[in-house]
Amino acid sequence: MELAPGINPEGLLGGTYSPDDGFASPLMSSTAFHQLAMKAGVDFFFNTRIDGISKAKDVVESFQAGGETWSAGLFVNAAGAEAADLASLANIDIPVFPDCHEAGVTEPVQRFMQPMIVDIRPDSESGNYYFYQAGTGQVIFCITPRPQIWGRDKDSTSAFLPLCSRRMLELYPRLRNLKVRRTWRGMYPMTPDGLPIVGYPEGAANFLQAVGMCGQGFMMGPGLGKILAESIVSGGNFEHPAGATPYGFVFDELACSRGFEHVELLK
Numbered sequence: 001m002e003l004a005p006g007i008n009p010e011g012l013l014g015g016t017y018s019p020d021d022g023f024a025s026p027l028m029s030s031t032a033f034h035q036l037a038m039k040a041g042v043d044f045f046f047n048t049r050i051d052g053i054s055k056a057k058d059v060v061e062s063f064q065a066g067g068e069t070w071s072a073g074l075f076v077n078a079a080g081a082e083a084a085d086l087a088s089l090a091n092i093d094i095p096v097f098p099d100c101h102e103a104g105v106t107e108p109v110q111r112f113m114q115p116m117i118v119d120i121r122p123d124s125e126s127g128n129y130y131f132y133q134a135g136t137g138q139v140i141f142c143i144t145p146r147p148q149i150w151g152r153d154k155d156s157t158s159a160f161l162p163l164c165s166r167r168m169l170e171l172y173p174r175l176r177n178l179k180v181r182r183t184w185r186g187m188y189p190m191t192p193d194g195l196p197i198v199g200y201p202e203g204a205a206n207f208l209q210a211v212g213m214c215g216q217g218f219m220m221g222p223g224l225g226k227i228l229a230e231s232i233v234s235g236g237n238f239e240h241p242a243g244a245t246p247y248g249f250v251f252d253e254l255a256c257s258r259g260f261e262h263v264e265l266l267k
């Protein structure tokens with residue numbers, strides 16, 4: 001109540017608060033990663049789609065993009081919600097499905113709440129929803145539609161704002177005077193068990209999959225990127241995906257060949 005003054009305590013059974021958590025702007029952090037990568041000598045080819053992959057037996061030899069062919073000893077699939085399409089060019093079946101989610105942002109106002117609030121109660125039209133106030137004052141919010149909406153349609157819908165704002169105002173009435181600046185829609189790269197898929201698949205021994213980040217890819221991406229870079233540098237391969245790093249458990253639990261029988265407990 002102290003951290004989120006004005007929140008409606010009705011039905012509140014308890015909660016957790018994680019004071020060391022933080023947030024970051026995807027725009028600013030992506031720009032920073034881009035600049036650091038450029039300094040390290042990475043080449044970027046924007047607006048260039050991979051539209052073909054050539055294999056010899058179980059090894060990827062090259063890919064085609066923008067009318068050119070690129071060869072390498074190792075390839076990484078990090079194609080987000082399109083990862084299954086990219087893998088299929090190498091005849092690899094990866095269960096990553098585009099799952100539509102919408103978000104919104106309000107005008108900036110003076111800071112009045114500290115934590116990100118996640119209400120895990122589902123109702124008939126939605127699963128959980130969450131909102132937080134950025135250091136710059138805007139409230140950012142998102143809801144999990146129920147049932148999930150599969151597909152690649154990036155157009156915002158007229159249903160999102162009434163649905164999400166109704167639930168937010170029931171929980172936190174003092175948000176009612178905020179003006180919404182914009183909403184947008186994107187896709188979670190979903191897997192059947194809600195966990196990423198990381199490793200070398202059968203049938204393409206040098207095609208590392210770093211896919212299926214679901215709704216946590218911005219948070220997990222930098223850490224997973226570091227682990228994968230270390231595993232590649234230390235000789236990770238089909239037989240020993242982790243290479244000489246201590247991260248074997250990551251690769252075991254997230255392997256392409258796992259059974260996918262677990263279910264996400266908190267959606």
Ligand SMILES: Cc1cc2nc3c(=O)[nH]c(=O)nc-3n(C[C@H](O)[C@H](O)[C@H](O)COP(=O)(O)OP(=O)(O)OC[C@H]3O[C@@H](n4cnc5c(N)ncnc54)[C@H](O)[C@@H]3O)c2cc1C
Nearest residue numbers: 049050079080082102103186187213214215216217218219
């Ligand atoms: C509304 C919304 C809210 C979210 N909120 C959060 C959050 O609060 N925290 C969090 O951690 N995550 C959040 N996510 C999830 C997060 O955005 C994703 O998990 C993350 O972006 C996935 O990262 P990625 O690098 O795997 O894929 P992406 O960021 O999607 O990158 C994949 C890239 O591959 C490119 N590509 C695809 N196919 C090809 C091809 N054939 N050739 C060349 N390039 C190709 C694409 O153009 C794209 O640039 C949210 C997502 C949405 C939609």
